[in-house]
């Protein structure tokens with residue numbers, strides 16, 4: 001098969017279709033234990049959970065056992081482990097990115113944390129039809145907000161009405177915007193959306209890397225999750241800088257969730273078996289390794305890079321697998337592992353270890 005855009009390329013392995021688990025990575029030669037297989041440095045979107053924002057570096061995800069980091073930028077709401085990381089973050093985000101995070105921080109600050117802490121896995125996932133209906137419900141309000149924002153282009157907004165491309169910006173438009181801002185805020189969902197939108201804005205040519213990834217038709221955990229995304233859409237329409245507006249669409253946000261659902265990696269503490277969960281991110285090149293409950297590849301995060309090494313000697317033709325389970329989850333029984341994988345990743349594990357037992 002042709003190499004999908006963004007897929008890892010190496011003399012040690014190639015990507016092939018499998019009968020039941022989509023595409024996977026296969027050794028093209030025998031590989032000694034410990035061999036470095038790949039380094040994925042192509043972080044696209046990432047979320048640093050709000051509760052860790054003071055302790056984890058916004059650029060390299062460094063963590064000092066819960067101590068607050070020295071360098072805090074209260075305007076954008078991130079902390080950094082060094083001036084270099086802060087400068088790199090600022091450069092990578094550019095003026096529009098900095099403006100976007102500042103707008104979000106201003107909105108979130110002072111509001112209570114409204115992200116739901118626990119996802120009740122017994123609640124059903126919204127169907128494709130329900131997802132479409134939820135986005136359709138806010139289409140009219142979104143149109144009004146968009147128009148209100150267009151009016152901002154006119155520097156001298158008179159108190160009555162502003163003309164934007166032949167349409168009058170009225171009280172009704174501004175009211176729609178104010179109403180959206182009063183809705184409950186989900187800071188972590190907002191971070192997810194902003195991070196994805198900024199990545200698409202800064203690297204439009206790389207969208208294909210994201211689109212090539214395995215996609216989830218029903219990516220929302222439950223109806224509350226879906227509603228939080230829909231509200232976040234309106235919040236972002238109301239506050240993001242104008243150059244980003246063309247990317248603030250239900251299509252963009254849905255595409256980001258679809259790819260995130262089956263591909264994001266947790267960003268965890270590097271010591272203590274990764275017990276602290278700081279957030280998550282999507283590295284397309286890292287997303288072609290399938291899961292096994294008895295993996296032959298070990299993955300390790302070094303800053304913003306994922307390293308993959310052969311955890312044992314691997315024969316030519318063998319599938320290269322990592323584990324999608326966290327430290328504690330790996331010790332579970334087959335049945336419980338199956339449930340975790342189904343709940344978090346949506347698949348029935350077909351790995352050799354599960355098939356054997």
Ligand SMILES: C[S@@+](CC[C@H](N)C(=O)[O-])C[C@H]1O[C@@H](n2cnc3c(N)ncnc32)[C@H](O)[C@@H]1O
Nearest residue numbers: 021022023214262287288290291347349350351
């Ligand atoms: C990160 S992607 C891995 C690459 C993917 N197979 C593809 O074609 O893009 C994760 C998805 O691969 C599939 N997958 C990975 N490991 C699997 C396994 N052990 N059993 C069944 N499906 C698996 C599931 O559909 C899962 O949501």
